[in-house]
Amino acid sequence: MQNPVGRRDRPAYDRASLLEVAVVVFNERGYDGTGMEELARRLGLSKSSIYHHVSGKEELLGLAVGRALDALFAVLDEVPDPAATATERLAHVVHGSVEVLAAELPYVTLLLRVRGNSAVEQQALDRRREFDHRVAELVSRAAAEGGVRDDIDPHLISRLLFGTVNSLIEWYRPDGGLPVATLADALTAVLFDGLRAGPGS
Amino acid sequence: MQNPVGRRDRPAYDRASLLEVAVVVFNERGYDGTGMEELARRLGLSKSSIYHHVSGKEELLGLAVGRALDALFAVLDEVPDPAATATERLAHVVHGSVEVLAAELPYVTLLLRVRGNSAVEQQALDRRREFDHRVAELVSRAAAEGGVRDDIDPHLISRLLFGTVNSLIEWYRPDGGLPVATLADALTAVLFDGLRAGPGS
Numbered sequence: 001m002q003n004p005v006g007r008r009d010r011p012a013y014d015r016a017s018l019l020e021v022a023v024v025v026f027n028e029r030g031y032d033g034t035g036m037e038e039l040a041r042r043l044g045l046s047k048s049s050i051y052h053h054v055s056g057k058e059e060l061l062g063l064a065v066g067r068a069l070d071a072l073f074a075v076l077d078e079v080p081d082p083a084a085t086a087t088e089r090l091a092h093v094v095h096g097s098v099e100v101l102a103a104e105l106p107y108v109t110l111l112l113r114v115r116g117n118s119a120v121e122q123q124a125l126d127r128r129r130e131f132d133h134r135v136a137e138l139v140s141r142a143a144a145e146g147g148v149r150d151d152i153d154p155h156l157i158s159r160l161l162f163g164t165v166n167s168l169i170e171w172y173r174p175d176g177g178l179p180v181a182t183l184a185d186a187l188t189a190v191l192f193d194g195l196r197a198g199p200g201s
Numbered sequence: 202m203q204n205p206v207g208r209r210d211r212p213a214y215d216r217a218s219l220l221e222v223a224v225v226v227f228n229e230r231g232y233d234g235t236g237m238e239e240l241a242r243r244l245g246l247s248k249s250s251i252y253h254h255v256s257g258k259e260e261l262l263g264l265a266v267g268r269a270l271d272a273l274f275a276v277l278d279e280v281p282d283p284a285a286t287a288t289e290r291l292a293h294v295v296h297g298s299v300e301v302l303a304a305e306l307p308y309v310t311l312l313l314r315v316r317g318n319s320a321v322e323q324q325a326l327d328r329r330r331e332f333d334h335r336v337a338e339l340v341s342r343a344a345a346e347g348g349v350r351d352d353i354d355p356h357l358i359s360r361l362l363f364g365t366v367n368s369l370i371e372w373y374r375p376d377g378g379l380p381v382a383t384l385a386d387a388l389t390a391v392l393f394d395g396l397r398a399g400p401g402s
Contacts, residue, residue: 032232087397128291149398152387156379160391166362171360176206186353190361194395196288197350 012151013052015063018043031061031110032117046151058120065114065124068107069131071100087147090138091188097165098184102174109169132158161175161191176200212245216254216264220242223261224307232262232311234317262311265320269308270328272301276334286346291339292389298366300387303375308371333359362392 013021025034025042036057040047054060075096084092101108104173111128114121142148148157164187174180208387226235226243236260239250255261276297285293302309312329315322339358342348349358365388375381 029233059211062310132394142400146398148396149390152391156384156387157391157396159372160365160388161396163371166371167364167368170364186357187361189350190353190358191391192393192396193350194391194397195358195393197344197347198396200395 013043013045013053018050018053019060019067020106021109022057023064026061027106027109027113028066030056031113042082042096042112046050058118061110061114061118062108064118065111065120068100068104068111069124069127070191071107072131073127074102076131085147086138086145090135090142090148091192093135093159094165095184095188097162097189098168099180101165101168102172102180102183105172105174106195107171112166112169128167132162135162164191211325214246219251219254220261220264220268221307223258224265224311225264227262228307228310230316232258235242252358258264259319259321262315263324265308266321266325267314269301269305269312270325270332270334272305272308273298273332274328276301277332277379286348287339287342287346291336291343293303294336295362295392296364296385296389297368299369299388300381302369303373303381303384306370306373306375313367313370320337333363334362335373365392 021043022039025039029038034057036047036050039057039060040050043050052073054063076092078092078096079089080092081088096163111124114124115129116122116125132155136155139148139154139161141158143154168183170182172178222244225242226240232238235258237248237251240261241251244251256262276294277291279297281289281293284288312325314330315325317323319324332344333356335358339357340349340355340362344351344355369384369388373379373384
């Protein structure tokens with residue numbers, strides 16, 4: 001397919017809009033499979049025009065996965081109520097992560113596909129591990145305070161929680177008719193209270 | 202990397218062992234990114250020797266994803282106890298799917314990455330949809346009998362259940378020290394009974 005924007009009518013990009021297109025291309029073709037030529041073609045720019053904004057595709061990847069990670073850590077660092085229990089904070093982190101995933105879908109998708117073949121990718125994997133570690137700590141504190149079951153390893157619980165959240169990238173589309181609030185409520189309810197009908201229902 | 206098996210000492214393959222190697226290569230490089238030359242190199246065979254066993258890489262893909270799908274449908278069709286409720290059957294399907302995923306990890310991984318660019322891939326996607334549909338039906342029956350909460354759409358519950366199960370391909374390794382029975386029990390317990398400590402714990 002040809003880019004609809006011809007050479008004589010080049011679009012004006014800033015770093016944010018350039019990043020937006022680059023992330024779509026990375027997700028379609030894979031980061032490793034995308035060259036600067038392809039990026040330039042899809043942007044309707046020359047390669048040198050791209051280099052005016054960024055040093056190369058690795059910087060674009062760093063900006064993109066950094067955006068996803070910053071949004072996820074912001075949820076973790078948010079303390080809406082200082083009196084909240086660890087269990088309430090954990091539920092807040094799970095719910096908020098679904099909202100981040102929906103709001104930053106292409107950026108989170110790219111993040112979750114990073115495999116670690118470069119310094120930028122290694123750094124992203126390190127930050128993902130740090131995030132997982134902090135969630136597992138929160139699960140441990142929630143179990144210690146008696147809010148969360150203590151018969152399953154906190155790291156395994158943390159993996160199951162974020163396995164469920166992350167699996168949404170495979171099918172959730174924000175414009176598909178399921179409001180993100182409904183999705184986040186349902187996911188949090190199933191994971192915290194289970195699928196079984198309660199005794200009162 | 203060179204294949205350790207030299208040209209003069211070609212390994213003997215049957216279809217099953219040839220498939221086993223092909224699936225590893227497809228998962229590493231992507232199905233679309235794998236050519237018959239690469240397959241031949243990794244197998245230590247000539248291309249014509251491969252064509253002695255299969256008609257091409259599409260047949261290999263069909264055999265591989267068919268194996269994963271057959272194992273998943275077998276769990277769905279198993280009726281261990283004819284008197285089992287729909288809720289018990291649903292829990293059995295979730296638990297059994299984790300066991301299939303662990304036992305057939307490379308085949309299920311390949312299946313979950315199929316995107317539908319060929320007839321074989323379209324057929325695999327059709328069978329996946331059929332599986333999802335039958336799970337959603339089971340959720341509806343479980344809700345109708347009062348075993349499963351009815352405040353969340355059965356299709357959404359089905360997606361969340363299998364989102365959690367399928368996310369295991371991202372991190373679970375059968376030789377990594379976590380027994381599959383422990384994993385299947387924990388996943389089923391969290392999804393059905395929730396993360397919250399029960400009143401009696």
